[in-house]
Amino acid sequence: MIVEPDRDAVRAALDRESRRLIDHVRSSAHLDTPAPGLDWTAGQLVAHLCVVYRAFALAVRGDDYGEDITAHLGTGHTLPEVVASTNARALSVVSFPGPREAADGLRECADELLAALDTGPDLRAARPTPWYGTGVTRTVGTLAALSVSESVVHGYDLAGALRARPWLDERSAASAAPTVMSEMLPLLVDPARARGFTGSFEVRIRRAPRFVLQLDAGQARTVPAGGRPTASCP
Incomplete structure (x- = not known):
């Protein structure tokens, strides 16, 4: 079960957040400043977002990914490992000569x-x-x-890198967070560490639908909200 997004709200949020990102990038003096708390520069954040938007567009259309995508897929045993490896490979081949080109891309x-x-x-x-x-x-x-979530999260990172005032539009966050969390949280559970734990947690997001994350025998799934959250551990 996932919380299905509102098509119009998510589309509007992506348009709004991407425009905001582009305006900040275009008005910046340079993109080689590091993003606080990350190993990426502002330019690498832009490159990452370009890769995300491009790959997601191909996926939404149902097109073949082609060599540009498949040649840079990462490896690993867990979702964080695979994503980190993929990001590193993609950023090794995507760059921009300056802010104007980055904004255009x-x-x-x-x-x-x-x-x-x-x-x-x-x-x-x-x-x-x-x-x-x-x-x-x-x-x-x-x-x-996810495209909205990536834009919101990395918009905050980009603001830090460019020493701009950070922003967070609650409309954008609320349109994306329930869907992202309800489908992606189960992939982040470590089966070994979760083994032996049984419980459920209702996830509440301001101005957005609720859902419940259930864990049992090292596996996680999401279900509609309604039942009372429980937890037990031997």
Whole structure:
């Protein structure tokens, strides 16, 4: 079970957040400053977002990924390991000579994803997402929500790198967070550490639908909210 996003709200949030990102990048003097708390520079944050928008656009359309994507997929045993490896490989080949080119590239990739969403794809349709692991699929709705989440989170990172005032639009966060968390949280559970624990937790997000995360025998799943959260551990 995932919380299905509102198509119009997510589309509007992606447009709003990508435009805000592009404006900050275009008005910056340079992009080689580090992002606080990350190993990336401002330019690498932009490159990462371009890769995300481009890959998600291909996925939403149901197109083949091609060598540009498949040649840079990472490896690992867990979702964080695979994602980190993929990011490192992608950033080794994507760069921009300056802020203007970075802003133009971000605009092009964001517009491609927005156009893909405008074709009206089934939000429940599953798409291969090999950058999350071999055989992993995510729904079109989840990819749309993830694109907003990536924009919001890295917008905050970019503001820190560019020494700009950070921003957080609650409308954007609320449109994406329930979908992202309800489908991605189960992938982040460590089966070995969760083994022997049984419990459920209701996840509440301001101005957004609730859902429940259930753990049992080292596995996690999400279900609609309604029952009382419980927890037990031998």
